[in-house]
Amino acid sequence: xxxxxxxxxxxxxxxxxxxxxxxxxxxxxxxxxxxxxxxxxxxxxxxxxxxxxxxxxxxxxxxxxxxxxxxxxxxxxxxxxxxxxxxxxxxxxxxxxxxxxxxxxxxxxxxxxxxxxxxxxxxxxxxxxxxxxxxxxxxxxxxxxxxxxxxxxxxxxxxxxxxxxxxxxxxxxxxxxxxxx
Amino acid sequence: xxxxxxxxxxxxxxxxxxxxxxxxxxxxxxxxxxxxxxxxxxxxxxxxxxxxxxxxxxxxxxxxxxxxxxxxxxxxxxxxxxxxxxxxxxxxxxxxxxxxxxxxxxxxxxxxxxxxxxxxxxxxxxxxxxxxxxxxxxxxxxxxxxxxxxxxxxxxxxxxxxxxxxxxxxxxxxxxxxxxx
Amino acid sequence: xxxxxxxxxxxxxxxxxxxxxxxxxxxxxxxxxxxxxxxxxxxxxxxxxxxxxxxxxxxxxxxxxxxxxxxxxxxxxxxxxxxxxxxxxxxxxxxxxxxxxxxxxxxxxxxxxxxxxxxxxxxxxxxxxxxxxxxxxxxxxxxxxxxxxxxxxxxxxxxxxxxxxxxxxxxxxxxxxxxxx
Amino acid sequence: xxxxxxxxxxxxxxxxxxxxxxxxxxxxxxxxxxxxxxxxxxxxxxxxxxxxxxxxxxxxxxxxxxxxxxxxxxxxxxxxxxxxxxxxxxxxxxxxxxxxxxxxxxxxxxxxxxxxxxxxxxxxxxxxxxxxxxxxxxxxxxxxxxxxxxxxxxxxxxxxxxxxxxxxxxxxxxxxxxxxx
DNA sequence: AATGAATGAGCGTTCATTCAT
DNA sequence: TATGAATGAACGCTCATTCAT
Numbered sequence: 001x002x003x004x005x006x007x008x009x010x011x012x013x014x015x016x017x018x019x020x021x022x023x024x025x026x027x028x029x030x031x032x033x034x035x036x037x038x039x040x041x042x043x044x045x046x047x048x049x050x051x052x053x054x055x056x057x058x059x060x061x062x063x064x065x066x067x068x069x070x071x072x073x074x075x076x077x078x079x080x081x082x083x084x085x086x087x088x089x090x091x092x093x094x095x096x097x098x099x100x101x102x103x104x105x106x107x108x109x110x111x112x113x114x115x116x117x118x119x120x121x122x123x124x125x126x127x128x129x130x131x132x133x134x135x136x137x138x139x140x141x142x143x144x145x146x147x148x149x150x151x152x153x154x155x156x157x158x159x160x161x162x163x164x165x166x167x168x169x170x171x172x173x174x175x176x177x178x179x180x181x
Numbered sequence: 182x183x184x185x186x187x188x189x190x191x192x193x194x195x196x197x198x199x200x201x202x203x204x205x206x207x208x209x210x211x212x213x214x215x216x217x218x219x220x221x222x223x224x225x226x227x228x229x230x231x232x233x234x235x236x237x238x239x240x241x242x243x244x245x246x247x248x249x250x251x252x253x254x255x256x257x258x259x260x261x262x263x264x265x266x267x268x269x270x271x272x273x274x275x276x277x278x279x280x281x282x283x284x285x286x287x288x289x290x291x292x293x294x295x296x297x298x299x300x301x302x303x304x305x306x307x308x309x310x311x312x313x314x315x316x317x318x319x320x321x322x323x324x325x326x327x328x329x330x331x332x333x334x335x336x337x338x339x340x341x342x343x344x345x346x347x348x349x350x351x352x353x354x355x356x357x358x359x360x361x362x
Numbered sequence: 363x364x365x366x367x368x369x370x371x372x373x374x375x376x377x378x379x380x381x382x383x384x385x386x387x388x389x390x391x392x393x394x395x396x397x398x399x400x401x402x403x404x405x406x407x408x409x410x411x412x413x414x415x416x417x418x419x420x421x422x423x424x425x426x427x428x429x430x431x432x433x434x435x436x437x438x439x440x441x442x443x444x445x446x447x448x449x450x451x452x453x454x455x456x457x458x459x460x461x462x463x464x465x466x467x468x469x470x471x472x473x474x475x476x477x478x479x480x481x482x483x484x485x486x487x488x489x490x491x492x493x494x495x496x497x498x499x500x501x502x503x504x505x506x507x508x509x510x511x512x513x514x515x516x517x518x519x520x521x522x523x524x525x526x527x528x529x530x531x532x533x534x535x536x537x538x539x540x541x542x543x
Numbered sequence: 544x545x546x547x548x549x550x551x552x553x554x555x556x557x558x559x560x561x562x563x564x565x566x567x568x569x570x571x572x573x574x575x576x577x578x579x580x581x582x583x584x585x586x587x588x589x590x591x592x593x594x595x596x597x598x599x600x601x602x603x604x605x606x607x608x609x610x611x612x613x614x615x616x617x618x619x620x621x622x623x624x625x626x627x628x629x630x631x632x633x634x635x636x637x638x639x640x641x642x643x644x645x646x647x648x649x650x651x652x653x654x655x656x657x658x659x660x661x662x663x664x665x666x667x668x669x670x671x672x673x674x675x676x677x678x679x680x681x682x683x684x685x686x687x688x689x690x691x692x693x694x695x696x697x698x699x700x701x702x703x704x705x706x707x708x709x710x711x712x713x714x715x716x717x718x719x720x721x722x723x724x
Numbered sequence: 725a726a727t728g729a730a731t732g733a734g735c736g737t738t739c740a741t742t743c744a745t
Numbered sequence: 746t747a748t749g750a751a752t753g754a755a756c757g758c759t760c761a762t763t764c765a766t
Contacts, residue, residue, distance in 0.1 A: 003729090003730095019285020021285060022286065024756075029732095034731090035732055037730070037733095038729080038732095040757095041729070046758095099283050099290075102279055102280050102282075103200075104201060104202060104203055105203070113335060132348070132352055136349055136352065137352065139329050139332055140349070140352055140353075143321075143324035143327055143328025143331075144321040147320040150320075151320055167314045167317045171321055172321075174356050175355050176355075184746095207739075217748080218741085218743080218747070218748055218749065218750095219747055227740065380647065384648065387737080391753095398752080398753060399739080399753065400750080400751055400752070403750070407736075407737075408736070460645055461652075463645075464641055467562065494714055498691065498707060501690040502683070502687040502690070504690055505683075505686035505690025505693075506686045508686055508690065509682040509683070509686025513678070516656060526679060529676045533683055533719070534683075536717055537715065538714070539717070546726095569760075569761090577727090579727080579761090580726070580727055581725080583762070588761070589761065589762090
């Protein structure tokens with residue numbers, strides 16, 4: 001594993017456990033097995049480390065999403081199953097997503113918003129053509145998925161997140177009208 | 182206005198403007214027109230101040246909710262209109278809700294979860310009897326409303342939040358099945 | 363002694379012993395008998411503390427200078443005796459003056475230059491009317507005095523600085539022409 | 544140009560621009576076109592690099608001084624003209640001299656003092672035999688020259704330093720008595 | 725000789741909270 | 746109750762130096 005990967009792995013654990021503000025760069029370094037200063041050779045600072053983490057997490061998520069949407073239908077079902085399945089298998093990533101995505105630091109929030117944009121676009125692509133305002137529909141889809149992830153995280157991962165997919169997608173399909181996808 | 186109310190008002194402004202971590206107790210005191218130490222005569226500390234704010238905000242919200250649900254139907258429509266109308270008229274409260282509700286501090290998060298519980302119960306009451314898993318349905322309703330509030334806050338209040346209510350409730354009604362309420 | 367005075371006293375010792383860059387705010391606080399944060403209640407930061415020190419040191423110096431010039435003549439002799447006598451009795455102030463007055467930090471240097479200006483003006487007042495370019499003369503007077511202080515500081519205070527005054531002023535008087543003051 | 548010379552050249556620029564404390568070894572290496580570690584093959588560390596710079600600067604200065612003193616008289620005039628002319632043509636060297644010669648780091652200061660010794664000896668040789676204490680006279684000569692260089696550096700090189708030589712040496716000659724050289 | 729990735733000690737400053745008045 | 750001066754623990758980041766290659 002490269003040093004950069006070690007640091008990102010460590011950062012995932014530390015940010016998930018302590019949150020952005022509670023996370024200590026020293027602990028990231030320690031858990032990555034590098035010196036404090038080494039982290040700064042790979043990332044400009046705490047914020048860039050966090051944003052990188054988020055960015056790569058979403059990039060990996062999106063990379064798999066395309067396959068999932070291509071190989072299964074209806075697209076909405078595939079999306080729900082993928083979203084819940086992906087995060088349901090990555091508790092720490094889910095925690096980071098839930099806890100930190102809505103952040104009070106304006107620059108950080110702006111960066112995270114930018115990163116999420118491509119996912120929102122995919123969702124809008126999926127709901128386009130349904131009998132629904134595309135933005136409201138997108139917010140419904142994302143909000144519903146996200147709120148279920150939140151509940152799962154709040155429960156400490158106490159149930160199988162992926163098992164919610166059928167009911168979630170059934171309701172969403174019904175919401176968006178019978179024959180849009 | 183009592184001193185306690187002054188402090189809570191000031192805290193609303195400060196927390197909304199700067200977020201929980203960015204907020205300074207000194208500024209709360211200053212804006213409330215009291216000395217630094219005085220805040221601690223009314224609230225145990227920063228966290229309790231924030232939680233109190235949140236608690237009272239939700240209590241007021243819930244107080245009006247009952248009337249709204251009683252005076253209009255279907256209940257789901259009333260709920261959506263009320264949620265979006267209430268926060269759409271209280272930008273700072275909406276900011277606080279969105280930005281800070283999912284928080285990394287475990288104790289704080291736990292407290293906020295406890296506070297939200299009664300609202301979740303009302304929503305579950307509204308969706309009970311529908312053809313849907315009650316918890317998933319509740320998460321869909323809240324997640325959808327919440328995500329629309331988030332979008333509104335992100336836009337800086339750039340549109341009329343309440344105007345989304347018809348479309349939001351149309352989709353939610355359809356999701357939950359024709360004849361549940 | 364007020365807290366502010368304690369801090370300035372401590373700062374004098376610490377800056378003299380370690381220089382600006384070597385000085386530690388923690389040690390200033392410790393020697394002043396206050397907590398780290400207390401220093402920042404009285405001074406905005408390290409630089410302002412240093413500049414304040416310098417400023418007050420020069421203000422006190424200038425306050426006495428007027429009396430000295432008024433009560434003895436020729437003015438040039440009075441000036442030399444006062445300069446060498448004053449710093450000769452204040453080793454730490456002399457160290458700070460010598461070591462730190464020409465500083466590489468541009469903002470700091472600018473501030474120190476501004477502070478010195480009034481003294482330079484007095485010197486120019488003393489040499490005005492002599493058969494000499496007033497600026498060059500001022501630089502000669504100050505440079506000569508200053509270089510003798512430097513030598514004294516370099517020697518660790520190993521001789522009586524004030525005892526140089528007669529020879530210094532004799533040479534300076536001769537330099538500036540017989541009958542200017 | 545040898546690597547060592549490249550490094551010294553780069554160091555001159557960097558130290559002059561940023562001062563000793565503001566200078567970064569990395570930038571010296573970068574400007575010299577070598578790797579960070581390479582600097583340490585030629586100089587033990589930052590301090591030795593700075594001292595070497597100073598040492599060679601003064602050595603070159605002194606090498607020319609002998610010729611100047613030999614070829615022109617009176618010696619004092621030659622000295623002044625040479626000092627002001629030399630530094631007036633080497634702004635960066637002048638900056639380094641002014642800003643850093645009186646330094647708070649005790650070891651560094653001691654080293655710089657040792658390096659200056661030969662120049663002081665030459666000056667004392669020039670003023671020996673005058674009607675003046677030789678040390679006080681030397682300090683007057685050096686202090687006057689140095690203070691004029693300081694003023695020139697403070698002005699950002701805004702006038703011709705060498706043009707001050709006639710007035711400076713006129714005053715110094717007068718100070719030291721008519722017939723010493 | 726040369727490289728440059730890695731090190732890790734070190735520090736100015738902030739701010740929630742306390743407590744003597 | 747109210748004050749606000751005082752506290753002091755806590756932390757992100759820098760940078761001179763090292764050393765395996």
